[in-house]
Amino acid sequence: MEIKNRMRLELMSKSQNESFARSSVAAFAAQLDPTLEEIADIKTAVSEAVTNSIIHGYEGKEGLIAIDCTLFENQIQIIIEDKGIGIENLNQAMEPLYTSKPEMERSGMGFTVMDSFMDSLIVESQPGQGTKIIMTKKINN
């Protein structure tokens, strides 16, 4: 598949940067002429992944979050990576309603939302090393 365009963003793990990340990816994705619904889905998925890096990956401490976006003819790939604490039990983490932070009133639906709003979701994580989310969504098909 031919790459049409590509961008990379690196952000500090601050909650103020979540809306910046979401809007930046949406603005970049706009080049593929997506529907409003497709843009809304992408924003929601990016928001969930970046929030997870801030809250879970770095647990509110300082760290960097990298966002890579690649545009293909009819598809966007978004990679969101942190170098935080990582995930010990990935199967459990990805179950609907599972959260390791119930005291923070997390819904446990972040991965479920990413999975349902995007066309593919791959999570790679190593305890102590960090977490990498690779998502794709077809646009205008």
Ligand SMILES: Nc1ncnc2c1ncn2[C@@H]1O[C@H](COP(=O)(O)OP(=O)(O)O)[C@@H](O)[C@H]1O
């Ligand atoms: N980037 C991350 N780094 C470390 N742990 C993560 C990360 N993303 C998700 N997790 C783990 O996976 C669980 C499920 O995530 P999610 O479905 O978004 O639910 P929630 O964020 O509401 O807890 C989290 O509670 C956390 O334990």
Ligand SMILES: [Mg+2]
């Ligand atoms: Mg979450």
